Amino acid sequence: MSHWLDAGVRGFWRVAGRAVNLAGDDSWLAAPTSLSPRVADSWLDAEAERLGGRLEHNSVGGGLLPSMAMLDGPGFSAAALRPEIRDFYEHTADWRLEVWSAWSPLFWPGGELISRLYGRRVEQLALPMRPLDVAHGMDSRVTLISDAAGAQVGAAWERMLRGSGRHVFSGCYSARRLPGSDHMSVHVAFPLEAGNVQVFLRPSVTAEGALLLESPSGRFGEDGAYVVVEERGSAHAVRVPLHETFHVYVDPAGVLRTDHELRLRGRWVTRLHYRLERREA
Template identity: 30%
Template sequence: MSNIYGTWRIGADFLHRHRLQSDSSYQGLTDDMSAFQRNGFQLETVSPLILDFYEHTADYSLTAEIAWRPWFKPLAHIYRLISKMTGQIHLGTKTGRQTMEGEIIGVDSAKDGRKNVRAWVRTNEEGETVFVALYSAHTHNHITYMNIALPLPFSNMTGILKPKAEDGCLILTSSDKRSDRGDEGIFLSTGTGTFKLPLVERFIIKEQGRKRLCAHHRMWLFGIRFLDIQYHIEKKGFCRQ
């Protein structure tokens, strides 16, 4: 788990304020997707454009459509006020497509405690911070997982995602079938310890035409779906004919 905890406010300048940046330069969320290859995840079964996105994330633009499930909407309006103040996981309640600007920043891995850590900082059209996510990876029992920490006030939340391949798509999941379960899950780390949360998330990333990807992100709380995000991802400088 990451050793980096947040303060009352996170925000896009969190790493700079707390001197957590490094001089390392990264183009993507991972340096080489082949690090995740194993039985059940063969690179040749995944669209090359998807692999390129994860290795060269800075070369892509991103828009998102955020949809809270009807039962959760009253809570979403309360949550929006809190997330705006803290400047973290600030999804808002706006409907329709919205542009997200992103920047990849090197993180001091010695202070974080994980290897080759980089942050993906995303802001919305109003300049508000949506995510400050610290990306790394770890390997256990011959499986390499994406290990993504989000600093929260005096804590952090870590999503450990297992990559899988299906019909040319990349699937990242925090919950696998019982017989294949490993380290995946969503965890909260505080000064008193680390606890597994009753949350599940799943990404399905697929190619949607020349130089375009679509990613579906769904989340469940106690087994009940409460959030859907659809990302539209496009290579920068690509002009549709």
């Protein structure tokens, strides 16, 4: 049953999307995929092989980006960020997180259906549906991905429910410049069997030194969310009307926090709140 369901979903995205050349003009969409239906961390070895590089598992002090200065450009200066925020992104493995979730009543039934049929089974994009789902907290693990020259080209950030050990998210983080763009974007790819979901987030800094990451509405080739399917010797991609905002800030008590909102077109779908603290604390 699940095999036919997954194949049907990929077939839908092939029809809805456009043909892309991931080795040519559309290489900005080249990203890890999973070779098996259950994602978890199964994609890591294949990605290292594709890049001709190596993996550094359970990296101590490893970050989602080697330096936030990689994003410097119009509308963004890493030097203007609060130092706690820079430290989190550059040394993510040194931080632990607690999370709370809330769902829009309008989208909760659809989210629950997707979670039951898909997210929990494949252990990817399995958004927590109820506050008690994350009552015991969330663990995370960072694996650095290096190219043949030893330079960090990506970082896998896996998040697991502390109570069950089940994967919730498994994403590959890097910085990329979209074709014709004047700025760098934070690129996050969530591998799936024979494809992935990708988000390109535009960074900016508030007057208080907080970080905003946004995937706004726009055209194909601009910041936003994409679904890519690689199957039958070809690749197809479609831009989807999912929009995200991350607000990473230090509260008046000196605690690092993140507000994450996911929207479908103009309506909010789910909101996540993260409390972040250094492990030695």
